Amino acid sequence: MKKVDLADCPVCSKLEIDDEGAFLDDLKCSIKVYPKNELIIRQGDLCDALYLLTNGSVKTEMITENGNVLGIEIIKAPRPLAPAFVFSENNRLPVDVTALEEVEIMKIPKAEIMRLMTTNPDFMSSFMTHNANRTQFLINRLQLLSIKTIKGKVAHFLLEQVIDSKKSFSINRNQTELADFFGVARPSLARSLSEMVGDNIIAINKKEYTVLNSKGLRELLV
Amino acid sequence: MKKVDLADCPVCSKLEIDDEGAFLDDLKCSIKVYPKNELIIRQGDLCDALYLLTNGSVKTEMITENGNVLGIEIIKAPRPLAPAFVFSENNRLPVDVTALEEVEIMKIPKAEIMRLMTTNPDFMSSFMTHNANRTQFLINRLQLLSIKTIKGKVAHFLLEQVIDSKKSFSINRNQTELADFFGVARPSLARSLSEMVGDNIIAINKKEYTVLNSKGLRELLV
DNA sequence: TTCAGAGTGTAACAACTGTTACACTTTTAT
DNA sequence: ATAAAAGTGTAACAGTTGTTACACTCTGAA
Numbered sequence: 449m450k451k452v453d454l455a456d457c458p459v460c461s462k463l464e465i466d467d468e469g470a471f472l473d474d475l476k477c478s479i480k481v482y483p484k485n486e487l488i489i490r491q492g493d494l495c496d497a498l499y500l501l502t503n504g505s506v507k508t509e510m511i512t513e514n515g516n517v518l519g520i521e522i523i524k525a526p527r528p529l530a531p532a533f534v535f536s537e538n539n540r541l542p543v544d545v546t547a548l549e550e551v552e553i554m555k556i557p558k559a560e561i562m563r564l565m566t567t568n569p570d571f572m573s574s575f576m577t578h579n580a581n582r583t584q585f586l587i588n589r590l591q592l593l594s595i596k597t598i599k600g601k602v603a604h605f606l607l608e609q610v611i612d613s614k615k616s617f618s619i620n621r622n623q624t625e626l627a628d629f630f631g632v633a634r635p636s637l638a639r640s641l642s643e644m645v646g647d648n649i650i651a652i653n654k655k656e657y658t659v660l661n662s663k664g665l666r667e668l669l670v
Numbered sequence: 671m672k673k674v675d676l677a678d679c680p681v682c683s684k685l686e687i688d689d690e691g692a693f694l695d696d697l698k699c700s701i702k703v704y705p706k707n708e709l710i711i712r713q714g715d716l717c718d719a720l721y722l723l724t725n726g727s728v729k730t731e732m733i734t735e736n737g738n739v740l741g742i743e744i745i746k747a748p749r750p751l752a753p754a755f756v757f758s759e760n761n762r763l764p765v766d767v768t769a770l771e772e773v774e775i776m777k778i779p780k781a782e783i784m785r786l787m788t789t790n791p792d793f794m795s796s797f798m799t800h801n802a803n804r805t806q807f808l809i810n811r812l813q814l815l816s817i818k819t820i821k822g823k824v825a826h827f828l829l830e831q832v833i834d835s836k837k838s839f840s841i842n843r844n845q846t847e848l849a850d851f852f853g854v855a856r857p858s859l860a861r862s863l864s865e866m867v868g869d870n871i872i873a874i875n876k877k878e879y880t881v882l883n884s885k886g887l888r889e890l891l892v
Numbered sequence: 893t894t895c896a897g898a899g900t901g902t903a904a905c906a907a908c909t910g911t912t913a914c915a916c917t918t919t920t921a922t
Numbered sequence: 923a924t925a926a927a928a929g930t931g932t933a934a935c936a937g938t939t940g941t942t943a944c945a946c947t948c949t950g951a952a
Binding site: 566582595 | 732734735736738740742754755756757758759760761764765784787788791794795798799801802803804805806808809810811812813815816817818822826853891
């Protein structure tokens with residue numbers, strides 16, 4: 449497991465940690481390691497601390513009432529997990545968190561977070577910004593789910609990945625996970641994808657996706 | 671327009687305002703009144719301040735890329751509007767906000783919010799809690815949208831309204847707005863509703879909904 | 893009161909998606 | 923290297939939803 453620098457963490461970067469060891473001692477936090485595929489957090493668990501993913505990567509997903517799985521996101525260290533819920537009134541986590549590889553998680557008590565927030569305005573500010581970005585992410589997720597056709601969802605998703613006109617990129621989800629992410633059935637997604645390939649709108653090679661006809665893609669949104 | 675007490679506001683209640691007039695002067699905020707049906711905030715507008723709904727009620731909705739409307743929520747004063755986005759990196763508001771009646775909105779500059787956050791831990795705490803609750807709301811919205819059948823969505827929604835075994839309640843949305851809320855077409859929703867009424871699972875009288883067979887409702891979730 | 897507009901019920905049809913099933917390929921673990 | 927597991931492509935069919943269209947009811951304003 450490679451060492452991750454806390455300075456890269458969106459909420460911890462402003463902590464100006466001179467001596468990370470001393471800081472961590474001071475913080476009264478605990479660190480725990482989970483093996484690959486372990487269920488780290490269960491939907492409904494109480495959230496009385498901030499979970500900081502310090503090493504590895506995890507996926508979060510919701511189990512809906514009808515038993516279906518809705519993939520939410522894939523998180524890479526260093527980043528906090530569901531930071532907003534430390535402060536919620538019903539502080540139960542709404543998602544399952546599963547280790548995608550061996551991961552290390554730091555648990556910081558709520559009281560410590562409160563202390564950091566009040567004593568360190570920079571920490572507070574970046575914590576707020578991070579939460580705001582998470583909200584934006586959820587809104588975007590909402591928008592994706594509200595698109596009614598599968599091809600529309602795929603188009604929305606792929607167009608989002610096109611950065612600086614780079615038409616090729618790799619998606620770190622297999623087809624089953626992608627179907628969960630879109631909230632659709634796997635064979636239905638496969639059908640839509642293969643039709644889009646047949647229409648020369650996109651090309652797929654394993655997890656490498658290429659946009660061949662972005663005008664055509666955009667038309668699928670309508 | 672009836673007077674609303676800021677003490678009822680989820681984020682302002684902890685401000686311990688002795689003299690509201692003096693407090694507001696001090697806060698360097700501005701107040702604006704909008705007539706019924708006015709579009710107060712446009713999707714994509716920059717958000718450089720905290721908008722506080724001090725009187726009246728508004729609805730928020732997203733216009734999706736395919737031109738469809740996705741209803742998000744109905745907000746009654748006093749409550750902040752999209753508080754999270756003041757701190758986001760891309761601080762553009764993702765929703766349209768429309769006045770449902772004559773409303774009064776207080777605009778508090780970001781700098782003032784920062785000042786309140788750092789000087790008033792109680793304010794900060796309730797601000798955080800409120801944001802967390804909003805996140806929970808969005809997650810719930812996500813869950814609703816991920817349900818694949820319309821009857822399932824209706825069941826989820828109605829079962830949520832059953833509080834303390836009260837099987838009757840009124841929904842403050844008409845059928846068109848409800849369809850937008852679920853992200854489905856209006857005639858499709860009407861069909862599903864009328865089938866559920868025909869099966870004696872629910873009864874509808876104008877905006878008054880009654881759950882007749884909650885076991886049957888729950889089965890629609892599966 | 894009356895009329896215009898908004899909201900609702902419903903139908904027929906097309907389009908899309910889910911389900912189930914199975915063969916095939918790729919990856920992973922031993 | 924090999925078997926087991928995971929992932930993918932595809933087909934047929936049923937089921938659900940969207941679209942469009944129109945008649946009807948209700949509401950609020952003049």
